[in-house]
Structures are given as structure tokens and as C-alpha cells.
Amino acid sequence: MNRIGIRRLAAEEVGLKTSRYRFASDIETYKKAIKEIGLPAVVKPVMSSSGKGQSIVKEESQIEKAWFYAQENARGKGGEVIIEEFIEFDFEITLLTVRTKNQGTLFCEPIGHIQVDGDYHESWQPQAMSPVALEKAKDIAKKITDALGGYGIFGCELFVKGDEVYFNEISPRPHDTGMVTMISQNMSEFEIHLRAILGLPVDIKMTAPAGASYCFHASDWGVAPSYEGLEKALSIPDTKIRIFGKPTTRPKRRMGVALATGQTVEEAREKPKKAAQSIRVVE
Ligand SMILES: Nc1ncnc2c1ncn2[C@@H]1O[C@H](COP(=O)(O)OP(=O)(O)O)[C@@H](O)[C@H]1O
Ligand SMILES: [Mg+2]
Structure with missing residues (x-):
């Protein structure tokens, strides 16, 4: 269930194509990461499933809300999130x-x-x-x-x-x-x-x-x-x-x-x- 382990293994070790991504465990790093990834971005708690704590940030006014939503809905403790580029898949x-x-x-x-x-x-x-x-x-x-x-x-x-x-x-x-x-x-x-x-x-x-x-x-x-x-x-x-x-x-x-x-x-x-x-x- 740990998104850091699996994403690092897939993208950095195995070399698979994924959405661009960043990790953040405090709100300052998070805001910087959102800027680097660009909007729309997908924000997910590092530990969660079935979409819990996950949001799509489409505009600037939603950035802070997505951080707190992820904090409140993560499984277990630890507020780390993954910020991903939104993929417009078919x-x-x-x-x-x-x-x-x-x-x-x-x-x-x-x-x-x-x-x-x-x-x-x-x-x-x-x-x-x-x-x-x-x-x-x-x-x-x-x-x-x-x-x-x-x-x-x-x-x-x-x-x-x-x-x-x-x-x-x-x-x-x-x-x-x-x-x-x-x-x-x-x-x-x-x-x-x-x-x-x-x-x-x-x-x-x-x-x-x-x-x-x-x-x-x-x-x-x-x-x-x-x-x-x-x-x-x-x-x-x-x-x-x-x-x-x-x-x-x-x-x-x-x-x-x-x-x-x-x-x-x-x-x-x-x-x-x-x-x-x-x-x-x-x-
Ligand atoms: N980067 C992304 N771009 C577009 N849609 C996404 C992205 N990440 C997740 N989604 C959508 O959200 C769903 C749930 O996200 P996922 O990462 O699979 O979390 P979970 O562990 O909760 O299943 C995906 O099946 C997809 O529909
Ligand atoms: Mg899934």
C-alpha cells in the first residue's frame, strides 16, 4: 500500500513510464511540488486505498484544501503525500x-x-x-x-x-x-x-x-x-x-x-x- 516504495521501484529502478511525481511531508514542500508538477495535479496520501484522501487540484484555490484532506484521510499516522501529474487517459x-x-x-x-x-x-x-x-x-x-x-x-x-x-x-x-x-x-x-x-x-x-x-x-x-x-x-x-x-x-x-x-x-x-x-x- 506504500505509494513511495512502489513508485520508486517502478519509475526509478525498473524504469517504467509513470506520471511525473513528487513526495512531500510538509506543506511548504507540498506547495513547491505542486508548482513543479503544474495543474491539474492529483494529491494522494502515501498510505491509503480506494481513493481515500485523494483529490484532483484543478485551480490554485484548491491547493491547501487538498493537503488537509489528505492529512485527515490517510491510513495510520504520517502526513506524507504524493503529488502526481494528471494523466488524461483514454x-x-x-x-x-x-x-x-x-x-x-x-x-x-x-x-x-x-x-x-x-x-x-x-x-x-x-x-x-x-x-x-x-x-x-x-x-x-x-x-x-x-x-x-x-x-x-x-x-x-x-x-x-x-x-x-x-x-x-x-x-x-x-x-x-x-x-x-x-x-x-x-x-x-x-x-x-x-x-x-x-x-x-x-x-x-x-x-x-x-x-x-x-x-x-x-x-x-x-x-x-x-x-x-x-x-x-x-x-x-x-x-x-x-x-x-x-x-x-x-x-x-x-x-x-x-x-x-x-x-x-x-x-x-x-x-x-x-x-x-x-x-x-x-x-
Ligand atoms: N495521475 C493520475 N492521473 C489521472 N487519474 C488518476 C491519477 N492517479 C489516480 N487517478 C485516478 O484515481 C484512481 C485511484 O487512484 P490510485 O492511485 O489507483 O489509488 P488507490 O490506491 O486508491 O486505488 C485511479 O484508478 C484513476 O482513475
Ligand atoms: Mg488503484
Whole structure:
């Protein structure tokens, strides 16, 4: 989860293309860094996930606010932030990359996704991309996972702009956007992770031409939530619901995900969206 370690490894040791960046642990250094990077800039706590404490600074009046927002929403102590150049990408992907003992490095079909305020809301597989961009994506994922080492699945996050591919970050474990594989692949990202760690055979093939996932959220604070609308949601063909079983709710907390397959990505995306929108979390 440490953005300093991973960014330094990716950009400075492995030499991957990333957004321009600076680190700052006090507000003076931060302001100087924003000037050097230029606006718009993305500000993130060094320790955080799911977009927590993250903001896009578009104009000067937002600079101080972004600093304090990052301070208040970092995980654990320590107020260090990363300041990044904003990349106007065409789309972003997660390339699930598997390091195995006997099959070398395998790449699942690329997963496209949509983030709202830095938090994943929707994903689909496969994301269509040019052969050049796909080769670059695989090359980046291979290099960074080789540098990290070990066996298992990694979620390599990449920004794609034309044929250019930027490394964003990587998780050494299944990835939230990869939940789509619970329906789109013969083996989910979780099964693949376990098998790769155990040295057992791994299969990355898809079971349908396309798959998609769409999250549903709580809207209020509560305990022991219940779920309405499951009958309607599950009446949509080829659709499944996964409720995470979180014991408490808060506004915007992700509580579960709807999954579906389809003949095309467009068709696959329609179904879980409808299903997720039929579900109401009762706090
Ligand atoms: N430099 C950037 N330029 C453009 N968008 C960005 C940039 N950094 C992050 N984002 C957007 O914010 C999302 C979350 O940022 P990320 O660095 O992946 O943090 P997290 O660890 O919270 O997932 C990304 O998936 C992307 O949509
Ligand atoms: Mg991310």
C-alpha cells in the first residue's frame, strides 16, 4: 500500500513510464511540488486505498484544501503525500498478472473499469485495446512483477492513452476490479492466487465472450444491514449477486457486487448495472 516504495521501484529502478511525481511531508514542500508538477495535479496520501484522501487540484484555490484532506484521510499516522501529474487517459485497465512456478507469467484478459472519486464502481473484461498498447501493458506488468518476485496474482493498474501506457500502481494480490473474474473466467482471481501460491496448475481462460461487474453501496450509517430487491436483481439472466457481509454501513460504503456475462462487453455491462440498481441496502 506504500505509494513511495512502489513508485520508486517502478519509475526509478525498473524504469517504467509513470506520471511525473513528487513526495512531500510538509506543506511548504507540498506547495513547491505542486508548482513543479503544474495543474491539474492529483494529491494522494502515501498510505491509503480506494481513493481515500485523494483529490484532483484543478485551480490554485484548491491547493491547501487538498493537503488537509489528505492529512485527515490517510491510513495510520504520517502526513506524507504524493503529488502526481494528471494523466488524461483514454481508459484505464487492470492487467491481472500471474507468476507461477511451472507456467511462467500469465496475463488474464485486460479488465476495463470506471472509478468514481478514486473508488471502483464498474468493471468489464475484456477491455478492447490496440495490439501495441496490449504488448506494452504486458511488458510493464512482467517487469514490475519480476522486480517484486514471488508467486501469485498481481493487479497491475495502467493508464492507456493512444498507444502509450503508463504504470499507475500494483497490488500483490487479487484486485477489486478483478471481481468480474468470479463470473467471466473459469477460475476467479482468488482461485488463481491460491493455486499459484500452492504451485498448482492455473487457467486464465474466460467462460464467455464478455463479463462485467457493478457495485452497490450503502447510503447511511448502520449495523447489521439487510438487502431488498434481490428477487428482481436475480431475475436478470446470467446474473449473480455477491454480498460482502460487512457488519456495518456508512454512506458510500461498498457492500456488494452484481456480476453477469454477455456476448459483448456492452451487453454484459447492462445486466449487473440493472441488478445493482435494483438492490437497496437497508441500514
Ligand atoms: N495521475 C493520475 N492521473 C489521472 N487519474 C488518476 C491519477 N492517479 C489516480 N487517478 C485516478 O484515481 C484512481 C485511484 O487512484 P490510485 O492511485 O489507483 O489509488 P488507490 O490506491 O486508491 O486505488 C485511479 O484508478 C484513476 O482513475
Ligand atoms: Mg488503484
